Amino acid sequence: RKEVEQDPGPFNVPEGATVAFNCTYSNSASQSFFWYRQDCRKEPKLLMSVYSSGNEDGRFTAQLNRASQYISLLIRDSKLSDSATYLCVLTRGGSNYKLTFGKGTLLTVNP
């Protein structure tokens, strides 16, 4: 099983749609979880950290299920500017420095 698995997409959705991304991980020792977004030819930018209790930031909701080793990102009321690659990222077990990146899910929001 790969360390981090994400559906690569692409996801093509109309403006205003709700879209959900899922990510599974294999190392139960991972402690910290994040969603980053990366625009074409740009750097990854932190979207949100993911906490066990689940957390929300405006139109974005992240959830973590440690028992199932699964994290998710829900985007409501999609905007054109949400078009990007979404990276599931977590710390490798035993190290807060080493991040494991998923391969990313490409989202295109269409007018």
Add this chain to the structure above:
Amino acid sequence: DTEVTQTPKHLVMGMTNKKSLKCEQHMGHRAMYWYKQKAKKPPELMFVYSYEKLSINESVPSRFSPECPNSSLLNLHLHALQPEDSALYLCASSQGPAGGVPDTQYFGPGTRLTVL
């Protein structure tokens, strides 16, 4: 302000050249990182500095030589690179060991390197 700056934005170099990439942050972060990213792939960790000391080298070839002159600066010296080293080189920083969990990494805009 979560800003990490990198220079140059673009670099073209020959296989015999020596060049350096620079990274700077003024967030008081004590951990700094170099990553390499190829097209359509996620970033790959190269080096980690913690409190200005090299703490992780992910078996990177010696033609890449990192340097941390002070807590705000991180350099990557390049020498005798190969065409397959062409990639986006990203610098990142985080609060480090005292920052608690999660220790969030913030990325600079990267240097797009082409080796001819």
